[in-house]
Amino acid sequence: MDTNGRRERVKLHIYNKTDGIEHFHQDIELLYVLEGTLEVTSGEETVHLEAEDIFVLNANKHHMLNGSENVLFLQLSILYQTVSDVLQSGDVIFWCNSTNDKSERYEELRKILKVLLKHYVEMKGDTANFGHIALCYRVLDNLSMYFLVRTSDKEMLDEQDKFDERIRQINNYIRANYSQPISLKELADQLYLSNGYLSRFFQAELWDEFCGISD
Amino acid sequence: MDTNGRRERVKLHIYNKTDGIEHFHQDIELLYVLEGTLEVTSGEETVHLEAEDIFVLNANKHHMLNGSENVLFLQLSILYQTVSDVLQSGDVIFWCNSTNDKSERYEELRKILKVLLKHYVEMKGDTANFGHIALCYRVLDNLSMYFLVRTSDKEMLDEQDKFDERIRQINNYIRANYSQPISLKELADQLYLSNGYLSRFFQAELWDEFCGISD
Structure with missing residues (x-):
């Protein structure tokens, strides 16, 4: 600032x-x-x-x-x-x-x-x-x-990178839209994921870190 | 947009x-x-x-x-x-x-x-x-x-221009700050005007126009 x-x-x-x-x-x-x-x-x-x-x-x-x-x-x-x-x-x-x-x-x-x-x-x-x-x-x-x-270039990324990438996408989407409330369904739609996948994703060990990120 | x-x-x-x-x-x-x-x-x-x-x-x-x-x-x-x-x-x-x-x-x-x-x-x-x-x-x-x-260059402006200029200043100030409530006193302080001057200014025929501007 x-x-x-x-x-x-x-x-x-x-x-x-x-x-x-x-x-x-x-x-x-x-x-x-x-x-x-x-x-x-x-x-x-x-x-x-x-x-x-x-x-x-x-x-x-x-x-x-x-x-x-x-x-x-x-x-x-x-x-x-x-x-x-x-x-x-x-x-x-x-x-x-x-x-x-x-x-x-x-x-x-x-x-x-x-x-x-x-x-x-x-x-x-x-x-x-x-x-x-x-x-x-x-x-x-x-x-x-x-x-x-x-x-199209991203196919070169390995599995770990894909996972990191997914975290980045979700975090970036929330940050870019954080003035509006976001439902899990909207997030899933935007990221071409199933609602179930995203729920499981959020229940994983990343939850704590993620909460920190979106503070 | x-x-x-x-x-x-x-x-x-x-x-x-x-x-x-x-x-x-x-x-x-x-x-x-x-x-x-x-x-x-x-x-x-x-x-x-x-x-x-x-x-x-x-x-x-x-x-x-x-x-x-x-x-x-x-x-x-x-x-x-x-x-x-x-x-x-x-x-x-x-x-x-x-x-x-x-x-x-x-x-x-x-x-x-x-x-x-x-x-x-x-x-x-x-x-x-x-x-x-x-x-x-x-x-x-x-x-x-x-x-x-x-x-310093503005001394060249004539009286009418000064008046137009004052309207512009007030309007611009309000626009630049319109996410926050602005009191007449704050406005006067920012524009180096007396509170009384500004009150009279607002009671003049410009009031209607001004309300339109700040919608």
């Missing part, structure tokens, strides 16, 4: 240290390493980012960041609802990890991030201007053009 | 005719004539726009548009609250009228509007994408950099 209570849809931070604490949030998080190295651990997997690497953490993905002593990185927190509203989908995932993919599309994204960073420095960190907002939306444009996962 | 109920903050329309009916709205309206001519009448004043002219109608300004038979123009409706939130001011006015000012800053704005228009045509009028939104914010960036009126 800024001083006016306005929640910025895309929020830029520059960090030179990490706390190493596992956490999660609905915001989509883009990380761009400027100096040093950064380890991103999510579940069993750890990704090692070096300078110029870009990585996107999707909504509600548990993660933990550990940077080297000289680490400097840019973080963009992207409000999930902004993306789901514009793309008109409750099911948005970006696959963006420059450590295992050296394609040119990362070069273009880096260029935009550098322009955004330059503008941010020139404005002395003031983000209450339309130039900054326009550049943030250019990042989102690039992400949605080149890194958005379509449903 | 689009089909999802999302109110676009900047909405682009292309028109090839006008209805000639006087109206007003809180949205700031940018007009850019592509072909033909367009007359914009606001109060006693009529501005004659030709191809390549740009004109901004400020929030709540009564106006009427009359185009030639071959008119083609772009209209950007800009949600007032978006501008007042980002600029952190309840008092935003743009002075943008290329018919009486031939300075280079209009050339830059025209360029951005042409890029926006090209993108819009390429996307076949689909505005639910981040590229379109980024370009709309570039227009807002240009407007706020080169066409925003600062309070």
